[in-house]
Amino acid sequence: MNEIMARARRAMPGGAFTTYVLDDEVDFVVKYGKGSKVYSTDGTEYIDCVNGSGPMLIGHAHPEVVEAMKVAVESPSNYYLLNEKGIELAETLVESIPCAEQIKYGVTGSDATLYAMRLARAFTGRSKILKFEGGFLGGNDYALMSMSPASPFPNFPAARPDSAGIPPVLQDEVLIAPYNDLEAVTQIVAGAAGELAAIIVEAQQRCIDPKPGFLEGLRSLCDANGILLIFDEVVTGYRLAWGGAQERYNVRPDLATYGKVIGGGMPLSAVAGREEIMRLANPRSPADPRKCFTGSTTCGNPVAATAGIATLAVLSRPGTYDRLNEIGDRFRNGAAEIFQRRGVAGQTLGSGPLTQIVLTDVPVIDYRTSVSGDLLMQRKLTTALVRGGVLTHGKFYFSLALSNDDIDRVLSVLDEAVASIF
Numbered sequence: 001m002n003e004i005m006a007r008a009r010r011a012m013p014g015g016a017f018t019t020y021v022l023d024d025e026v027d028f029v030v031k032y033g034k035g036s037k038v039y040s041t042d043g044t045e046y047i048d049c050v051n052g053s054g055p056m057l058i059g060h061a062h063p064e065v066v067e068a069m070k071v072a073v074e075s076p077s078n079y080y081l082l083n084e085k086g087i088e089l090a091e092t093l094v095e096s097i098p099c100a101e102q103i104k105y106g107v108t109g110s111d112a113t114l115y116a117m118r119l120a121r122a123f124t125g126r127s128k129i130l131k132f133e134g135g136f137l138g139g140n141d142y143a144l145m146s147m148s149p150a151s152p153f154p155n156f157p158a159a160r161p162d163s164a165g166i167p168p169v170l171q172d173e174v175l176i177a178p179y180n181d182l183e184a185v186t187q188i189v190a191g192a193a194g195e196l197a198a199i200i201v202e203a204q205q206r207c208i209d210p211k212p213g214f215l216e217g218l219r220s221l222c223d224a225n226g227i228l229l230i231f232d233e234v235v236t237g238y239r240l241a242w243g244g245a246q247e248r249y250n251v252r253p254d255l256a257t258y259g260k261v262i263g264g265g266m267p268l269s270a271v272a273g274r275e276e277i278m279r280l281a282n283p284r285s286p287a288d289p290r291k292c293f294t295g296s297t298t299c300g301n302p303v304a305a306t307a308g309i310a311t312l313a314v315l316s317r318p319g320t321y322d323r324l325n326e327i328g329d330r331f332r333n334g335a336a337e338i339f340q341r342r343g344v345a346g347q348t349l350g351s352g353p354l355t356q357i358v359l360t361d362v363p364v365i366d367y368r369t370s371v372s373g374d375l376l377m378q379r380k381l382t383t384a385l386v387r388g389g390v391l392t393h394g395k396f397y398f399s400l401a402l403s404n405d406d407i408d409r410v411l412s413v414l415d416e417a418v419a420s421i422f
Protein backbone atom coordinates (compact mmCIF):
# COMPACT_ATOMS: atom_id res chain seq x y z
CA MET A 1 0.00 0.00 0.00
CA ASN A 2 1.45 3.36 -0.95
CA GLU A 3 1.66 6.31 1.42
CA ILE A 4 -1.40 8.16 0.15
CA MET A 5 -3.57 5.07 0.55
CA ALA A 6 -2.20 4.56 4.05
CA ARG A 7 -3.17 8.17 4.83
CA ALA A 8 -6.69 7.45 3.58
CA ARG A 9 -6.94 4.46 5.91
CA ARG A 10 -5.76 6.48 8.87
CA ALA A 11 -8.26 9.28 8.22
CA MET A 12 -11.31 7.22 7.21
CA PRO A 13 -12.60 3.78 8.17
CA GLY A 14 -11.36 1.39 5.49
CA GLY A 15 -9.83 4.36 3.66
CA ALA A 16 -13.13 4.71 1.83
CA PHE A 17 -15.39 7.60 0.79
CA THR A 18 -18.49 5.45 0.20
CA THR A 19 -19.43 1.78 0.51
CA TYR A 20 -17.59 0.84 -2.68
CA VAL A 21 -13.96 -0.25 -2.51
CA LEU A 22 -11.71 -1.91 -5.06
CA ASP A 23 -9.94 -5.11 -4.10
CA ASP A 24 -6.65 -4.33 -2.33
CA GLU A 25 -4.47 -5.68 -5.14
CA VAL A 26 -5.86 -3.17 -7.68
CA ASP A 27 -6.86 -0.30 -5.39
CA PHE A 28 -5.59 3.13 -6.35
CA VAL A 29 -6.05 6.85 -5.76
CA VAL A 30 -7.31 8.96 -8.66
CA LYS A 31 -5.15 11.93 -9.61
CA TYR A 32 -7.36 13.29 -12.39
CA GLY A 33 -9.73 12.42 -15.20
CA LYS A 34 -9.77 13.59 -18.82
CA GLY A 35 -12.31 12.52 -21.43
CA SER A 36 -12.78 8.76 -21.30
CA LYS A 37 -9.84 8.11 -18.94
CA VAL A 38 -8.81 8.49 -15.34
CA TYR A 39 -5.22 8.49 -14.10
CA SER A 40 -3.92 7.23 -10.78
CA THR A 41 -1.44 9.06 -8.56
CA ASP A 42 1.22 6.63 -9.79
CA GLY A 43 0.49 7.54 -13.41
CA THR A 44 -1.49 4.49 -14.55
CA GLU A 45 -4.19 5.14 -17.17
CA TYR A 46 -7.63 3.52 -16.94
CA ILE A 47 -10.49 3.57 -19.42
CA ASP A 48 -13.19 4.83 -17.12
CA CYS A 49 -16.40 2.80 -17.11
CA VAL A 50 -17.41 4.02 -13.65
CA ASN A 51 -17.54 7.72 -14.48
CA GLY A 52 -18.05 8.79 -10.91
CA SER A 53 -20.80 6.14 -10.58
CA GLY A 54 -22.69 7.83 -13.38
CA PRO A 55 -22.55 11.62 -13.26
CA MET A 56 -19.79 12.00 -15.86
CA LEU A 57 -21.94 10.90 -18.80
CA ILE A 58 -20.11 13.23 -21.19
CA GLY A 59 -16.68 12.26 -19.82
CA HIS A 60 -14.27 14.00 -17.49
CA ALA A 61 -13.33 17.67 -17.85
CA HIS A 62 -15.40 18.21 -20.99
CA PRO A 63 -14.08 21.46 -22.53
CA GLU A 64 -17.50 23.15 -22.47
CA VAL A 65 -18.04 22.27 -18.82
CA VAL A 66 -14.53 23.44 -17.96
CA GLU A 67 -15.11 26.79 -19.70
CA ALA A 68 -18.42 27.34 -17.90
CA MET A 69 -16.91 26.32 -14.56
CA LYS A 70 -13.99 28.74 -14.96
CA VAL A 71 -16.49 31.58 -14.93
CA ALA A 72 -18.52 30.03 -12.08
CA VAL A 73 -15.51 29.60 -9.82
CA GLU A 74 -14.42 33.20 -10.27
CA SER A 75 -16.86 33.82 -7.43
CA PRO A 76 -17.45 30.37 -5.96
CA SER A 77 -20.06 30.76 -3.31
CA ASN A 78 -23.29 29.51 -1.87
CA TYR A 79 -26.16 31.93 -1.44
CA TYR A 80 -29.04 29.89 0.02
CA LEU A 81 -31.17 32.34 -1.98
CA LEU A 82 -32.34 32.40 -5.58
CA ASN A 83 -29.58 32.74 -8.15
CA GLU A 84 -29.69 32.86 -11.95
CA LYS A 85 -27.93 29.56 -12.64
CA GLY A 86 -30.11 27.62 -10.23
CA ILE A 87 -33.24 29.06 -11.87
CA GLU A 88 -31.94 28.34 -15.39
CA LEU A 89 -31.26 24.70 -14.57
CA ALA A 90 -34.69 24.34 -12.91
CA GLU A 91 -36.29 25.63 -16.14
CA THR A 92 -34.32 23.14 -18.25
CA LEU A 93 -35.41 20.29 -15.97
CA VAL A 94 -39.07 21.33 -16.15
CA GLU A 95 -38.90 21.58 -19.96
CA SER A 96 -37.21 18.24 -20.49
CA ILE A 97 -38.65 15.90 -17.83
CA PRO A 98 -41.97 14.57 -19.13
CA CYS A 99 -43.72 14.44 -15.71
CA ALA A 100 -42.28 17.72 -14.44
CA GLU A 101 -44.45 20.75 -13.98
CA GLN A 102 -42.15 21.90 -11.19
CA ILE A 103 -38.97 20.73 -9.46
CA LYS A 104 -37.35 21.19 -6.09
CA TYR A 105 -33.67 20.74 -5.44
CA GLY A 106 -31.84 18.41 -3.13
CA VAL A 107 -28.11 17.79 -2.93
CA THR A 108 -27.89 13.99 -3.24
CA GLY A 109 -30.01 11.41 -5.01
CA SER A 110 -30.85 10.10 -1.56
CA ASP A 111 -32.36 13.50 -0.66
CA ALA A 112 -34.47 13.38 -3.81
CA THR A 113 -35.94 9.95 -3.08
CA LEU A 114 -36.55 10.94 0.55
CA TYR A 115 -38.42 14.09 -0.57
CA ALA A 116 -40.42 12.19 -3.19
CA MET A 117 -41.59 9.61 -0.64
CA ARG A 118 -42.40 12.38 1.85
CA LEU A 119 -44.40 14.35 -0.73
CA ALA A 120 -46.31 11.20 -1.67
CA ARG A 121 -47.21 10.57 1.98
CA ALA A 122 -48.30 14.16 2.49
CA PHE A 123 -50.33 14.23 -0.73
CA THR A 124 -52.17 10.96 -0.15
CA GLY A 125 -52.40 11.12 3.63
CA ARG A 126 -51.12 7.54 3.73
CA SER A 127 -47.81 6.32 5.07
CA LYS A 128 -46.59 3.09 3.43
CA ILE A 129 -44.29 2.86 0.44
CA LEU A 130 -43.86 -0.10 -1.90
CA LYS A 131 -40.39 -0.64 -3.33
CA PHE A 132 -38.80 -3.51 -5.20
CA GLU A 133 -36.30 -6.04 -3.93
CA GLY A 134 -32.87 -5.18 -5.29
CA GLY A 135 -33.89 -1.63 -6.17
CA PHE A 136 -31.39 0.98 -5.02
CA LEU A 137 -32.94 4.29 -4.04
CA GLY A 138 -30.02 5.73 -2.10
CA GLY A 139 -28.91 5.79 1.50
CA ASN A 140 -31.89 7.11 3.45
CA ASP A 141 -33.57 4.85 6.00
CA TYR A 142 -36.61 4.08 3.81
CA ALA A 143 -34.50 3.35 0.73
CA LEU A 144 -32.21 0.93 2.53
CA MET A 145 -34.74 -1.87 2.68
CA SER A 146 -34.15 -5.16 0.79
CA MET A 147 -31.75 -3.38 -1.55
CA SER A 148 -29.25 -6.22 -1.61
CA PRO A 149 -30.36 -8.76 0.99
CA ALA A 150 -27.83 -11.58 1.39
CA SER A 151 -30.66 -13.80 2.55
CA PRO A 152 -33.98 -12.40 1.37
CA PHE A 153 -37.10 -13.23 3.36
CA PRO A 154 -38.93 -16.08 1.63
CA ASN A 155 -42.17 -14.14 1.63
CA PHE A 156 -42.94 -10.76 0.16
CA PRO A 157 -43.66 -8.01 1.23
CA ALA A 158 -41.47 -8.24 4.38
CA ALA A 159 -38.58 -5.73 4.26
CA ARG A 160 -35.02 -6.52 5.34
CA PRO A 161 -32.92 -3.45 6.34
CA ASP A 162 -29.60 -3.17 4.52
CA SER A 163 -27.82 -1.38 7.32
CA ALA A 164 -27.60 -1.49 11.05
CA GLY A 165 -28.97 1.58 12.79
CA ILE A 166 -32.29 1.82 10.97
CA PRO A 167 -35.25 2.11 13.37
CA PRO A 168 -37.06 -1.27 13.28
CA VAL A 169 -40.41 0.55 13.12
CA LEU A 170 -39.62 1.56 9.53
CA GLN A 171 -39.67 -2.05 8.39
CA ASP A 172 -43.46 -1.94 8.65
CA GLU A 173 -43.59 1.20 6.53
CA VAL A 174 -41.87 -0.27 3.46
CA LEU A 175 -43.38 -3.16 1.54
CA ILE A 176 -41.16 -5.17 -0.77
CA ALA A 177 -42.23 -6.70 -4.07
CA PRO A 178 -40.36 -8.69 -6.71
CA TYR A 179 -39.45 -6.51 -9.71
CA ASN A 180 -41.19 -7.41 -12.97
CA ASP A 181 -43.91 -9.41 -11.19
CA LEU A 182 -47.12 -7.47 -11.68
CA GLU A 183 -49.25 -10.21 -10.17
CA ALA A 184 -47.29 -10.14 -6.91
CA VAL A 185 -47.49 -6.33 -6.80
CA THR A 186 -51.25 -6.49 -7.39
CA GLN A 187 -51.65 -8.88 -4.46
CA ILE A 188 -49.54 -6.73 -2.14
CA VAL A 189 -51.49 -3.63 -3.10
CA ALA A 190 -54.75 -5.47 -2.45
CA GLY A 191 -53.51 -6.45 1.01
CA ALA A 192 -52.48 -2.91 1.91
CA ALA A 193 -55.62 -1.21 0.67
CA GLY A 194 -55.78 2.43 1.62
CA GLU A 195 -52.37 2.44 3.33
CA LEU A 196 -50.02 2.81 0.37
CA ALA A 197 -48.85 6.31 -0.53
CA ALA A 198 -46.53 5.37 -3.40
CA ILE A 199 -44.89 2.73 -5.50
CA ILE A 200 -41.30 3.80 -6.16
CA VAL A 201 -39.35 2.04 -8.87
CA GLU A 202 -36.23 2.32 -10.95
CA ALA A 203 -38.04 1.86 -14.28
CA GLN A 204 -35.01 -0.12 -15.45
CA GLN A 205 -34.02 -1.67 -12.12
CA ARG A 206 -30.23 -1.55 -11.92
CA CYS A 207 -29.56 -3.02 -15.39
CA ILE A 208 -32.66 -5.23 -15.57
CA ASP A 209 -35.12 -4.24 -18.28
CA PRO A 210 -38.80 -3.99 -17.40
CA LYS A 211 -40.93 -6.73 -18.97
CA PRO A 212 -43.34 -5.40 -21.57
CA GLY A 213 -46.43 -4.16 -19.74
CA PHE A 214 -44.84 -4.08 -16.26
CA LEU A 215 -44.52 -0.30 -15.96
CA GLU A 216 -47.88 0.27 -17.66
CA GLY A 217 -49.35 -2.21 -15.16
CA LEU A 218 -47.87 -0.27 -12.23
CA ARG A 219 -49.35 2.93 -13.65
CA SER A 220 -52.85 1.40 -13.90
CA LEU A 221 -52.59 -0.17 -10.45
CA CYS A 222 -51.62 3.18 -8.94
CA ASP A 223 -54.43 4.98 -10.75
CA ALA A 224 -57.00 2.43 -9.62
CA ASN A 225 -55.92 2.65 -5.96
CA GLY A 226 -55.10 6.34 -5.42
CA ILE A 227 -51.37 5.54 -5.12
CA LEU A 228 -48.65 7.80 -6.56
CA LEU A 229 -46.13 6.31 -8.98
CA ILE A 230 -42.55 7.51 -8.48
CA PHE A 231 -39.77 6.77 -10.95
CA ASP A 232 -36.30 6.95 -9.44
CA GLU A 233 -34.45 8.43 -12.43
CA VAL A 234 -31.23 9.17 -10.55
CA VAL A 235 -29.49 6.69 -12.89
CA THR A 236 -31.79 6.66 -15.93
CA GLY A 237 -32.44 10.41 -16.16
CA TYR A 238 -30.84 11.94 -19.29
CA ARG A 239 -29.02 8.61 -19.75
CA LEU A 240 -31.52 6.23 -21.37
CA ALA A 241 -32.99 9.11 -23.36
CA TRP A 242 -33.19 12.90 -23.07
CA GLY A 243 -36.54 12.36 -21.33
CA GLY A 244 -35.10 9.47 -19.31
CA ALA A 245 -36.92 6.23 -18.58
CA GLN A 246 -40.28 8.03 -18.86
CA GLU A 247 -39.55 8.76 -22.50
CA ARG A 248 -37.92 5.44 -23.24
CA TYR A 249 -40.76 3.33 -21.83
CA ASN A 250 -43.50 5.87 -22.49
CA VAL A 251 -44.98 5.71 -19.00
CA ARG A 252 -45.48 8.88 -17.00
CA PRO A 253 -45.03 8.79 -13.22
CA ASP A 254 -46.49 11.34 -10.80
CA LEU A 255 -43.07 12.17 -9.36
CA ALA A 256 -39.51 11.44 -10.44
CA THR A 257 -36.14 11.82 -8.78
CA TYR A 258 -32.89 13.01 -10.32
CA GLY A 259 -29.24 13.23 -9.34
CA LYS A 260 -25.94 12.20 -10.93
CA VAL A 261 -25.98 13.66 -14.50
CA ILE A 262 -27.98 16.82 -13.68
CA GLY A 263 -25.14 18.13 -11.52
CA GLY A 264 -22.45 17.32 -14.09
CA GLY A 265 -20.39 15.73 -11.31
CA MET A 266 -21.18 18.37 -8.70
CA PRO A 267 -23.54 17.62 -5.79
CA LEU A 268 -27.05 18.44 -6.96
CA SER A 269 -30.33 16.54 -7.17
CA ALA A 270 -34.01 17.21 -7.70
CA VAL A 271 -37.49 15.86 -7.27
CA ALA A 272 -39.83 16.64 -10.14
CA GLY A 273 -43.55 16.19 -10.63
CA ARG A 274 -47.05 17.46 -11.03
CA GLU A 275 -47.73 20.94 -9.67
CA GLU A 276 -50.56 19.82 -7.39
CA ILE A 277 -48.08 17.55 -5.57
CA MET A 278 -45.03 19.81 -5.76
CA ARG A 279 -47.03 22.70 -4.32
CA LEU A 280 -46.88 20.94 -0.94
CA ALA A 281 -43.20 21.93 -0.86
CA ASN A 282 -44.02 25.61 -1.36
CA PRO A 283 -42.45 27.50 1.55
CA ARG A 284 -44.65 30.54 0.80
CA SER A 285 -47.90 28.70 1.34
CA PRO A 286 -49.70 29.32 4.61
CA ALA A 287 -49.63 26.73 7.36
CA ASP A 288 -51.08 23.53 5.94
CA PRO A 289 -51.02 20.09 7.56
CA ARG A 290 -49.81 18.69 4.24
CA LYS A 291 -46.90 21.15 3.87
CA CYS A 292 -43.59 19.34 3.34
CA PHE A 293 -40.03 20.20 4.22
CA THR A 294 -37.53 19.91 1.39
CA GLY A 295 -34.22 21.73 1.22
CA SER A 296 -30.62 21.81 2.25
CA THR A 297 -27.99 24.51 2.75
CA THR A 298 -26.46 24.11 -0.71
CA CYS A 299 -29.67 23.53 -2.73
CA GLY A 300 -29.49 25.37 -6.07
CA ASN A 301 -25.80 26.09 -5.59
CA PRO A 302 -24.73 28.16 -8.61
CA VAL A 303 -21.45 26.34 -9.23
CA ALA A 304 -23.18 22.94 -9.26
CA ALA A 305 -26.01 24.32 -11.41
CA THR A 306 -23.44 25.68 -13.89
CA ALA A 307 -21.90 22.22 -14.31
CA GLY A 308 -25.38 20.74 -14.76
CA ILE A 309 -26.44 23.33 -17.36
CA ALA A 310 -23.25 22.82 -19.39
CA THR A 311 -23.58 19.02 -19.22
CA LEU A 312 -27.23 19.03 -20.29
CA ALA A 313 -26.41 21.43 -23.15
CA VAL A 314 -23.97 18.87 -24.56
CA LEU A 315 -26.43 16.01 -24.09
CA SER A 316 -29.27 17.92 -25.77
CA ARG A 317 -27.53 17.91 -29.16
CA PRO A 318 -28.80 15.78 -32.04
CA GLY A 319 -27.19 12.35 -32.26
CA THR A 320 -26.26 12.08 -28.56
CA TYR A 321 -28.54 9.19 -27.70
CA ASP A 322 -27.84 7.30 -30.94
CA ARG A 323 -24.16 7.43 -30.06
CA LEU A 324 -24.73 6.39 -26.43
CA ASN A 325 -26.79 3.41 -27.62
CA GLU A 326 -24.12 2.54 -30.20
CA ILE A 327 -21.43 2.52 -27.49
CA GLY A 328 -23.51 0.24 -25.26
CA ASP A 329 -24.44 -2.10 -28.12
CA ARG A 330 -20.84 -2.36 -29.35
CA PHE A 331 -19.81 -3.50 -25.89
CA ARG A 332 -22.76 -5.87 -25.39
CA ASN A 333 -22.31 -7.53 -28.80
CA GLY A 334 -18.56 -7.93 -28.25
CA ALA A 335 -19.03 -9.33 -24.74
CA ALA A 336 -21.64 -11.84 -25.97
CA GLU A 337 -19.17 -13.06 -28.61
CA ILE A 338 -16.43 -13.45 -25.97
CA PHE A 339 -18.64 -15.44 -23.58
CA GLN A 340 -19.80 -17.69 -26.39
CA ARG A 341 -16.31 -18.31 -27.82
CA ARG A 342 -14.89 -19.04 -24.38
CA GLY A 343 -17.82 -21.24 -23.35
CA VAL A 344 -18.59 -19.15 -20.28
CA ALA A 345 -22.10 -18.69 -18.93
CA GLY A 346 -22.02 -14.90 -19.01
CA GLN A 347 -24.41 -12.25 -20.20
CA THR A 348 -24.70 -8.51 -20.29
CA LEU A 349 -27.78 -6.80 -18.91
CA GLY A 350 -28.96 -3.30 -19.54
CA SER A 351 -29.50 -0.93 -22.39
CA GLY A 352 -28.08 2.30 -23.76
CA PRO A 353 -24.85 3.35 -22.05
CA LEU A 354 -25.56 1.24 -18.97
CA THR A 355 -24.54 -2.38 -18.65
CA GLN A 356 -23.69 -5.05 -16.14
CA ILE A 357 -22.04 -8.42 -16.61
CA VAL A 358 -23.61 -11.36 -14.81
CA LEU A 359 -22.07 -14.81 -14.84
CA THR A 360 -25.18 -16.93 -15.26
CA ASP A 361 -27.25 -18.26 -18.11
CA VAL A 362 -30.47 -17.94 -16.09
CA PRO A 363 -32.68 -15.23 -17.63
CA VAL A 364 -32.40 -12.25 -15.31
CA ILE A 365 -35.75 -10.66 -14.53
CA ASP A 366 -35.44 -9.58 -10.89
CA TYR A 367 -33.08 -9.32 -7.92
CA ARG A 368 -32.97 -13.03 -7.10
CA THR A 369 -32.15 -14.08 -10.65
CA SER A 370 -29.59 -11.25 -10.87
CA VAL A 371 -27.61 -12.77 -7.98
CA SER A 372 -28.11 -16.37 -9.09
CA GLY A 373 -24.72 -16.50 -10.85
CA ASP A 374 -21.23 -16.99 -9.48
CA LEU A 375 -20.74 -13.79 -7.49
CA LEU A 376 -17.19 -14.66 -6.45
CA MET A 377 -16.16 -15.09 -10.08
CA GLN A 378 -17.95 -11.86 -10.94
CA ARG A 379 -15.85 -10.05 -8.35
CA LYS A 380 -12.69 -11.72 -9.71
CA LEU A 381 -13.64 -10.64 -13.22
CA THR A 382 -14.11 -7.04 -12.10
CA THR A 383 -10.71 -7.08 -10.42
CA ALA A 384 -9.07 -8.61 -13.51
CA LEU A 385 -10.60 -5.84 -15.64
CA VAL A 386 -9.22 -3.14 -13.36
CA ARG A 387 -5.83 -4.88 -13.42
CA GLY A 388 -6.01 -4.70 -17.24
CA GLY A 389 -6.72 -0.95 -17.18
CA VAL A 390 -10.54 -0.91 -17.35
CA LEU A 391 -12.13 0.80 -14.38
CA THR A 392 -15.48 -0.78 -13.57
CA HIS A 393 -17.35 -1.66 -10.41
CA GLY A 394 -19.16 -4.56 -12.06
CA LYS A 395 -21.56 -2.16 -13.66
CA PHE A 396 -20.44 -0.16 -16.71
CA TYR A 397 -21.46 3.48 -16.90
CA PHE A 398 -20.24 4.33 -20.40
CA SER A 399 -19.60 7.94 -21.35
CA LEU A 400 -20.04 9.87 -24.56
CA ALA A 401 -16.28 10.44 -24.51
CA LEU A 402 -15.53 6.79 -25.34
CA SER A 403 -14.23 6.16 -28.84
CA ASN A 404 -14.81 2.90 -30.68
CA ASP A 405 -11.12 2.16 -30.06
CA ASP A 406 -11.72 2.59 -26.32
CA ILE A 407 -14.61 0.10 -26.42
CA ASP A 408 -12.55 -2.36 -28.45
CA ARG A 409 -9.77 -2.04 -25.88
CA VAL A 410 -12.30 -2.72 -23.09
CA LEU A 411 -13.41 -5.83 -24.98
CA SER A 412 -9.89 -7.08 -25.46
CA VAL A 413 -9.20 -6.64 -21.72
CA LEU A 414 -12.46 -8.48 -21.01
CA ASP A 415 -11.37 -11.31 -23.29
CA GLU A 416 -8.04 -11.63 -21.47
CA ALA A 417 -9.75 -11.33 -18.07
CA VAL A 418 -12.23 -14.09 -18.87
CA ALA A 419 -9.37 -16.31 -20.12
CA SER A 420 -7.35 -15.64 -16.95
CA ILE A 421 -10.03 -16.52 -14.41
CA PHE A 422 -11.83 -19.49 -16.01
Ligand SMILES: Cc1ncc(COP(=O)(O)O)c(C=O)c1O
Binds near residue numbers: 110235
Ligand atom coordinates in the same frame (compact mmCIF):
# COMPACT_ATOMS: atom_id res chain seq x y z
C1 LIG B 1 -31.26 4.70 -8.63
C2 LIG B 1 -30.55 5.48 -7.57
N1 LIG B 1 -31.26 6.25 -6.74
C3 LIG B 1 -30.69 7.00 -5.79
C4 LIG B 1 -29.33 6.98 -5.62
C5 LIG B 1 -28.70 7.81 -4.53
O1 LIG B 1 -27.98 8.86 -5.06
P1 LIG B 1 -26.79 9.51 -4.18
O2 LIG B 1 -25.69 8.53 -4.16
O3 LIG B 1 -26.47 10.79 -4.90
O4 LIG B 1 -27.37 9.76 -2.83
C6 LIG B 1 -28.54 6.20 -6.46
C7 LIG B 1 -27.07 6.17 -6.30
O5 LIG B 1 -26.36 5.44 -6.94
C8 LIG B 1 -29.16 5.41 -7.45
O6 LIG B 1 -28.46 4.60 -8.24
